[in-house]
Amino acid sequence: MSDEPRVELTPEAAALLRRLRESHGPLMFHQSGGCCDGSAPMCYPDGEFRTGAADVLLAELAVPGVAEPVPFWMSRSQYEVWSHTRLIVDVVEGRGSGFSLEAPEGVRFLIRSRLLGT
Template sequence: MVDRVSLTAEAAELLRRLTELHGPLMFHQSGGCCDGSSPMCYPDGEFKTGNADIQLGELDVDGLDKPISFWMSKNQFEYWKHTHLTVDVVKGRGSGFSVEAPEGVRFLIRSRLFSDQESADLGLL
């Protein structure tokens, strides 16, 4: 099975700390506007998903009881469906709406196109 989204070790460590502060978490990949295209991290359920969103996966983080769901709007997914996303963390302040903002860091997406084999496994070819 091909994962559409994964984490760096640094992002996983930050998510463990943020979970201690805020409880279970979730991501929604922003489509732009005031927060650019950053993955936004919220307490689980605080961002209301609906029929216009798709869940790309669940991120298992060692030490956490519950996986962290990762969502994106269906419209944006049409542009990104051929792309693997890796959640990373870098120094700098992100959006005030995402729970990592007070920590002096921000989540960042690193992306790559799926290989031909991964695309075939996902039914994209």
């Protein structure tokens, strides 16, 4: 098993999470196995998205300047496909069509990935 982090944040994603935390309180991510925007990481107030046996907690992301970690959940079916990758949460311009908290900011979270061990 690798000691590499399974999920990490770009500096831009961390900065956006700090702003969202100020407005919405503690946060969480969920990455589903859906298509289109359904496969983008969605950011919610912590606990607003109900997780269960069909989900895997991949990481507790430390965000500089935020007291509590941000849990990153993924649907188990999506995890089975991506289990060999390290996920990198980034931010790009443009609005997604989901309910993620960053939508009003005119940006959206995006996953970039890298094979573990590379």
